[in-house]
Amino acid sequence: MDNIDLLIKELGAHRVKYNEPLEYYLFRKDKIVAQFFYIATNRRELEKILELCSKLKIAFLVFGNGTKIIFDKEKIRKLVIRNRAAGLRIVGIKGKIDKGNLPVGKQVVGVDEAKVEIDSGVSVSILNEYLNKQGLAVPVWQSSLNGTIGGSLLVDPRMLEKCEKIKIWDKGHQEISPAELRNKHIVLSVVMNFKSAV
Numbered sequence: 678m679d680n681i682d683l684l685i686k687e688l689g690a691h692r693v694k695y696n697e698p699l700e701y702y703l704f705r706k707d708k709i710v711a712q713f714f715y716i717a718t719n720r721r722e723l724e725k726i727l728e729l730c731s732k733l734k735i736a737f738l739v740f741g742n743g744t745k746i747i748f749d750k751e752k753i754r755k756l757v758i759r760n761r762a763a764g765l766r767i768v769g770i771k772g773k774i775d776k777g778n779l780p781v782g783k784q785v786v787g788v789d790e791a792k793v794e795i796d797s798g799v800s801v802s803i804l805n806e807y808l809n810k811q812g813l814a815v816p817v818w819q820s821s822l823n824g825t826i827g828g829s830l831l832v833d834p835r836m837l838e839k840c841e842k843i844k845i846w847d848k849g850h851q852e853i854s855p856a857e858l859r860n861k862h863i864v865l866s867v868v869m870n871f872k873s874a875v
């Protein structure tokens with residue numbers, strides 16, 4: 678049995694597409710075909726597919742929103758993985774809780790700073806919307822609003838600066854510092870610090 682058949686057996690035939698035109702997923706609508714194509718809809722699926730590729734020795738390529746990626750061939754003979762892992766969660770806050778005389782549930786929570794864990798498939802515009810809703814200051818990013826965090830980190834020094842830690846895949850899960858990030862790493866998620874907007 679071919680290794681790609683083993684992958685399909687594990688994930689289900691409906692999840693791995695053959696000869697998929699990538700123009701639907703690429704910002705520039707290039708006429709490129711992926712021999713095998715998979716969409717990771719969350720971080721668990723992204724980690725699982727990377728683990729399977731590693732175990733089954735299947736060559737793969739990950740992309741996000743396809744605003745920047747350029748393919749050197751019209752047919753990609755690898756498993757092309759579209760990353761749509763788009764979770765966002767607050768994992769820590771620094772600040773004060775001012776209870777005042779307000780009833781329970783209406784107490785004022787003042788946050789000076791928050792740590793946000795962001796999946797690599799979150800687009801810059803969705804991150805900005807989230808920060809606005811949480812009352813956190815939106816930084817001036819250098820990369821496009823359409824790109825994902827995973828596709829932007831290495832080209833946007835301001836974004837890298839904001840990171841406290843980065844979860845990557847490099848033949849296994851690892852947590853690294855921003856200074857350790859390299860081209861070969863697949864970014865799974867990042868933790869960034871944001872100040873309050875006020």
Ligand SMILES: Cc1cc2nc3c(=O)[nH]c(=O)nc-3n(C[C@H](O)[C@H](O)[C@H](O)COP(=O)(O)OP(=O)(O)OC[C@H]3O[C@@H](n4cnc5c(N)ncnc54)[C@H](O)[C@@H]3O)c2cc1C
Pocket residue numbers: 704738739740741742743744745746760797798819820821822823824825826827828829832833862863864865
């Ligand atoms: C209109 C426009 C304006 C732009 N302006 C700027 C700009 O001012 N400055 C700038 O720097 N860039 C700019 N870009 C480039 C681009 O927006 C960014 O690099 C972008 O953030 C890439 O994100 P993406 O999800 O589209 O990446 P993709 O195009 O999907 O991928 C780009 C590269 O990143 C890799 N990649 C994707 N996801 C991951 C991941 N999770 N882990 C590891 N590698 C990954 C891919 O394999 C590929 O090599 C612009 C693009 C457009 C269309």
